Ligand code: FES
């Protein structure tokens with residue numbers, strides 16, 4: 001297997017499609033347009049359903065394997081709205097628990113990550129192992145004998161799938177790999193995701209519906225307009241491939257270097273894929289993963305403060321090992337790249353989204369349009385609709 005790329009035939013198919021579309025002035029075409037009611041971004045009834053289905057009962061991609069880099073590491077995360085404790089146990093297995101003490105319900109481990117083989121609750125020091133078992137009850141003679149009551153941490157369904165970590169925030173059936181990845185397994189395996197160490201995390205809060213945030217990453221029709229002075233200097237606007245994998249999808253965009261490479265490198269099979277493209281994945285229902293020359297950026301999007309009009313993006317950057325060497329050799333700062341990423345997203349994309357939300361709040365216009373060249377957005381909206389049993393939006397001739 002080649003290191004850190006998509007499978008060769010798939011890669012060539014994507015590059016061929018991009019270069020043909022570049023030459024012809026075409027792009028991925030969804031076959032028609034779609035109308036989305038603006039109330040999808042404000043309705044509290046819909047939002048309650050989304051919370052229940054997507055953020056309580058659906059397996060969510062929480063991160064990459066390198067978030068728990070070795071045995072006996074943990075990561076306590078509250079992003080879903082339910083405190084979750086994730087660990088890699090002494091044998092290297094990924095496990096997840098409700099971060100709730102069985103004594104009086106305190107959070108056993110404060111938010112954060114590190115290395116530990118047992119967890120003592122900060123309230124009365126009940127202590128749990130990485131396998132979730134209750135190891136010790138502080139002054140059990142005074143408290144009462146509960147050791148035969150099976151009071152371990154409550155396990156949540158979890159799975160480590162080709163370098164990605166998945167957890168369902170509430171108890172339920174085991175996680176089904178096909179349901180989570182739906183055909184993306186081969187792509188993920190080829191990226192060698194677990195070899196990309198996490199080097200930065202940041203949180204971006206916005207006043208917009210969480211689906212508007214997801215939409216920000218799903219089209220580049222806006223690139224040469226909204227990002228004329230920034231990202232458009234790097235990437236090629238309105239040019240993309242789009243492949244759907246059940247509720248997930250993959251969209252590949254090209255950067256300006258593709259123009260040079262196709263002129264000077266006749267053999268497409270040696271083109272530096274990661275330097276000339278950005279490959280975007282949508283992991284239903286709320287995660288965007290971008291793979292490019294810097295490594296992997298994971299954007300997990302959640303509603304904030306139980307509101308349909310507020311959201312939180314948690315950005316994690318997992319660096320490509322060669323880029324990490326480059327950063328070290330040249331004394332480059334991870335913070336600078338994180339800030340640049342944040343500025344591009346927050347000051348341009350999310351600023352637009354917050355304007356959309358203001359209009360959505362008053363219901364004007366009552367519906368918005370997704371173009372033939374915004375097929376990923378059409379897919380997001382219908383994937384979310386099908387997830388909660390709503391009628392799908394039709395694709396209309398235009
Ligand atoms: S609530 Fe955890 S030990 Fe009491």
Ligand SMILES: [Fe+2]
Nearest residue numbers: 216222227349
């Ligand atoms: Fe953008």
